[in-house]
Amino acid sequence: MIFLFTDFSYDDLYAGQLHASIASIAPEVPVVDLLHSVPNFNIRVGAYLLSALSETLPEEAIVVGVVDPGVGGPRRPLLLKVNGRWFIGPDNGLFNVLVRRAARLESYRIDWRPISLSTSFHGRDLFAPVAAQLAIGTLPECSSCDLAVPDPMAWPDVLCEVIYIDHYGNAVTGIPGGALEDSAVLNVRRRRIAYARTFCEAVPGVPFWYRNSLQLAEIAVSQGRACDALELKIGDRVAPTD
Amino acid sequence: MIFLFTDFSYDDLYAGQLHASIASIAPEVPVVDLLHSVPNFNIRVGAYLLSALSETLPEEAIVVGVVDPGVGGPRRPLLLKVNGRWFIGPDNGLFNVLVRRAARLESYRIDWRPISLSTSFHGRDLFAPVAAQLAIGTLPECSSCDLAVPDPMAWPDVLCEVIYIDHYGNAVTGIPGGALEDSAVLNVRRRRIAYARTFCEAVPGVPFWYRNSLQLAEIAVSQGRACDALELKIGDRVAPTD
Amino acid sequence: MIFLFTDFSYDDLYAGQLHASIASIAPEVPVVDLLHSVPNFNIRVGAYLLSALSETLPEEAIVVGVVDPGVGGPRRPLLLKVNGRWFIGPDNGLFNVLVRRAARLESYRIDWRPISLSTSFHGRDLFAPVAAQLAIGTLPECSSCDLAVPDPMAWPDVLCEVIYIDHYGNAVTGIPGGALEDSAVLNVRRRRIAYARTFCEAVPGVPFWYRNSLQLAEIAVSQGRACDALELKIGDRVAPTD
Numbered sequence: 261m262i263f264l265f266t267d268f269s270y271d272d273l274y275a276g277q278l279h280a281s282i283a284s285i286a287p288e289v290p291v292v293d294l295l296h297s298v299p300n301f302n303i304r305v306g307a308y309l310l311s312a313l314s315e316t317l318p319e320e321a322i323v324v325g326v327v328d329p330g331v332g333g334p335r336r337p338l339l340l341k342v343n344g345r346w347f348i349g350p351d352n353g354l355f356n357v358l359v360r361r362a363a364r365l366e367s368y369r370i371d372w373r374p375i376s377l378s379t380s381f382h383g384r385d386l387f388a389p390v391a392a393q394l395a396i397g398t399l400p401e402c403s404s405c406d407l408a409v410p411d412p413m414a415w416p417d418v419l420c421e422v423i424y425i426d427h428y429g430n431a432v433t434g435i436p437g438g439a440l441e442d443s444a445v446l447n448v449r450r451r452r453i454a455y456a457r458t459f460c461e462a463v464p465g466v467p468f469w470y471r472n473s474l475q476l477a478e479i480a481v482s483q484g485r486a487c488d489a490l491e492l493k494i495g496d497r498v499a500p501t502d
Numbered sequence: 503m504i505f506l507f508t509d510f511s512y513d514d515l516y517a518g519q520l521h522a523s524i525a526s527i528a529p530e531v532p533v534v535d536l537l538h539s540v541p542n543f544n545i546r547v548g549a550y551l552l553s554a555l556s557e558t559l560p561e562e563a564i565v566v567g568v569v570d571p572g573v574g575g576p577r578r579p580l581l582l583k584v585n586g587r588w589f590i591g592p593d594n595g596l597f598n599v600l601v602r603r604a605a606r607l608e609s610y611r612i613d614w615r616p617i618s619l620s621t622s623f624h625g626r627d628l629f630a631p632v633a634a635q636l637a638i639g640t641l642p643e644c645s646s647c648d649l650a651v652p653d654p655m656a657w658p659d660v661l662c663e664v665i666y667i668d669h670y671g672n673a674v675t676g677i678p679g680g681a682l683e684d685s686a687v688l689n690v691r692r693r694r695i696a697y698a699r700t701f702c703e704a705v706p707g708v709p710f711w712y713r714n715s716l717q718l719a720e721i722a723v724s725q726g727r728a729c730d731a732l733e734l735k736i737g738d739r740v741a742p743t744d
Numbered sequence: 745m746i747f748l749f750t751d752f753s754y755d756d757l758y759a760g761q762l763h764a765s766i767a768s769i770a771p772e773v774p775v776v777d778l779l780h781s782v783p784n785f786n787i788r789v790g791a792y793l794l795s796a797l798s799e800t801l802p803e804e805a806i807v808v809g810v811v812d813p814g815v816g817g818p819r820r821p822l823l824l825k826v827n828g829r830w831f832i833g834p835d836n837g838l839f840n841v842l843v844r845r846a847a848r849l850e851s852y853r854i855d856w857r858p859i860s861l862s863t864s865f866h867g868r869d870l871f872a873p874v875a876a877q878l879a880i881g882t883l884p885e886c887s888s889c890d891l892a893v894p895d896p897m898a899w900p901d902v903l904c905e906v907i908y909i910d911h912y913g914n915a916v917t918g919i920p921g922g923a924l925e926d927s928a929v930l931n932v933r934r935r936r937i938a939y940a941r942t943f944c945e946a947v948p949g950v951p952f953w954y955r956n957s958l959q960l961a962e963i964a965v966s967q968g969r970a971c972d973a974l975e976l977k978i979g980d981r982v983a984p985t986d
Contacts, residue, residue: 263518268911269911270512270513270754270777271512271513271753271754271755271780271781272781272910272911273781273793273797273908273910273958274910275777276776276777276778276779277797277957279777279778280747280776280778280800280801280802280805281800283745283774283776283802284801287745287774288774290525290529290530292518292521292522292525293512293518293521294522295515295518297513300911300912301912301967309515313515313518313519316519316522316523316626317522317526318522318526321522329943329967330943331942331943331944332941332942332943332944332945333942333944378956378957379941379942379954380943380954380957381956384800385957424515426514426515426516427510427511427514427542428542432515457574458573458574458575458622459572459573459574460573460574471621472620472622472623473622473623473626474515483571503767505760513754513755532767532771532772534763534764534767535754535760536761536763536764537757537760538755539755551757555757555761558761558764558868560764560767560768563764666757668756668757668758669753669755669756669784670784670785674757699816700815700816700817700863700864701814701815701816701864702814702815702816703816712863712864713863714864714865715761715862715868715869716757725785725813
């Protein structure tokens, strides 16, 4: 089964072409749109979101990950096997958090090339066809390759930033929920945010943080929009204190 | 076949996880995104939209309905069989219009629980897996339960309100088209709206009402946007007069 | 395999009903959402986008194309076979660019009608069921028909206009990339736009044009939004000079 993870947006020209590309090779393989709303070109938050979402996927998942501002440039096309799941996409940092946290890792450079390769849409022309071929059991030509070890300063396990704002206005952070005690307070934009277990237990209108369903700390407002109440945007610093 | 009906939005983190959850149990079962743009947390309009959309579904449909502001609180998880179709979701009113209009109704409380149940995403952890299991013929543990009879004052058959605004700017009401004569006039925001059979027969630029493809009265403007022309929003009162 | 091409938007009431309609007839047939963000009611740009996207589809594709402001009026329902692919939709110009460029063309009027045909949603009630029936090998009743030859002045091969703006802010034109030399300059809103091969080779912040993955000239800004930088909108004139 193939999962798509991109910054292509659903309501645009690109996600449908990924599907068409896969379908022309592997029409029987189910394809799931996991996320197409990674913030545009934002490899860094994409890497944290992909790592968190991957935990929810079946063991045998094949993931096409495309946040690729450098398409057409020299970055390598990668095929990774991380804890049993396959990941296909550009070697630009998008897989760094997965790689850092990997218990088991195999890495390959994709040597196969399609007959026609555009300069601007390797998702459609290269990554999706590789996923489709892999799904039907015909691995395209690849070679083992070494990956640069991600710098732990640049790619910390606990990223104290807002990495996503959902359509309800909730702000997901890069802080694993397990890294915080319930007594922790999150400081963001000069406001102090206390913990609540869930929306039902929070005071309506008062910002709180909770451990969300991806096991990340998330800032929310019961019956409100946290991103508006706190004027939050992606990249905002979130500093935990005890 | 499974149908998803939520306020999750397509371009966000959640619909993809529903698909992944189903796919890990029932990869062969087709899943249709029926609607993910129910107005956020709006159980009331969700209930009317779900009832209208259900009429368009195959007899054997399995519907996951999630508009669930009280997730993590005490409401029961429900499995309903309404006129042959299955509905799975929270016992918070979302199924009230279906239930009121049901010719045949069976109701069950879902007793099965997943190994891991988040406090904030029962759609992924509970409702989607139940739908997937049902689709492959392994009904999870359930018990018959009684449903409160929806108060007909709170859940009228004719809801004289705007319940949805589409991306063309058309305003769907909760008034069944069959409840109105062609001579009926709809009063909304101090304007009087007359009937036209279809866009082609309406005067461009002049608001009109017609019976839409869900058999609901809808306010539209040929070659224009009704929601802008009339400053309509969800919940606005729409009063029919003859 | 069925592909959907509409102005219905994903996050709205209609795309899901197309899927449900197809699924009730042909549950085994994969359905791909090719594009649901054709600018509302814009048959003209829809025709150019459809022609460009069709090139990316498998030979045996069945395409449901619905941009249909005249639904409920007298236009004919069409079934076309263009270069081996099937197209189903209204006879309102949406297929004109495909037809003009067709090497092989068969055209049929759809005579089959569903038991219940709404006045406003022929996509769901007529076109989708025809596609589903075709996909499972039971062609519904049709008759050969003649198509009006599209006026080459109204439907030029090189359309010097912005036909689409994507969510990155890039502006797609109706000018085939092959019609331009690399030395060509595009004049748009009193600005002169020079060529770059790809984003990596463009100067950040300076608008450029390149041949996009649909083989159309596209105006973009590396690390920026062309539509904002140039205040572009659909229909804006784009004049090439050498």
